[in-house]
Amino acid sequence: MYDQFRRLGPKEFSGITDPFVAEGWIRYLEVHFRYLNMWDADRVRCATYMLRDDASPWWEEAEHGVNLATLTWVQFKDIFYENYFTADVRGRLKRDFMTLCQGDMSVAEFMKKFDRSCHFVPLIARDAAEKLRHFLDSF
Template identity: 30%
Template sequence: MDADDWLRDTERKLKTVRCNDEEKVRYATYLLSGLAASWWDNVILIQPSGHVFTWDEFKKKFREAQVPESIMELKRREFETLKQNDLSVWKYLVEFDRLSRYAAEDVNTEEKRIKRFLKGMNPFLKMQLNLTKCTRFHELVDTAITLENDYEEVQNERKWKVHVSVSDDP
């Protein structure tokens, strides 16, 4: 997955400096090192003389060689089965964001993103969040964090009351 991260980071940088296709390929291949650089040297060797790679062509070849589809499928499945369980809302969000890129079609609208996020929430929070009818993902997350915090406060208050009542008994 490091290779996929590298490609995404490199692409983001190249968009920022507004490179054309040829410059993108030239810069990205300059950044390659180790086995990835050797791989690129071999790709160049088998191309017809004078072949100029497009950025899309480079990305396709890079992903085929450096990011196996089987790994992408495993990550997609990991996202599909992601559950909050005992994670805090924040930690669940971090995992959700990290894995959602492998199932972009499942989260490419606010509605889909909300639905998928709720699907993995713990049942208690999900029940309460379903009542809020949030239409924006960030509102849903903010509400979930607030609910989680309120729930923890109620639990702590209950523990304190039980502790006080036990210690008051003669």
């Protein structure tokens, strides 16, 4: 399993404080994990294996507060997001989305920003009618 994972050439995470990079790294790994049909414990091991630079000592400290034998992927993500994609950042992105207007953006720019921002407001993102209503109200 680990050999297959390494052959896919997954990206390392160095502890960059940009929340979009951190969130993107998690989503990137999840694509690989789904492809390989990995179990939770394997996901955690592979993710922690990919931590480098500032992220490595962060994890060494963070892992003292968890039971590695029972740590799930969802729990790992929660710990990761607490440090690299904090609740205040997610809250700000949600507020930005709720007040998003096209303004002087092109339709293509607006659609890109809308789709990316919608990801942070799951109740809207999962409801196609609500997503369309919010999109149309933003013009």
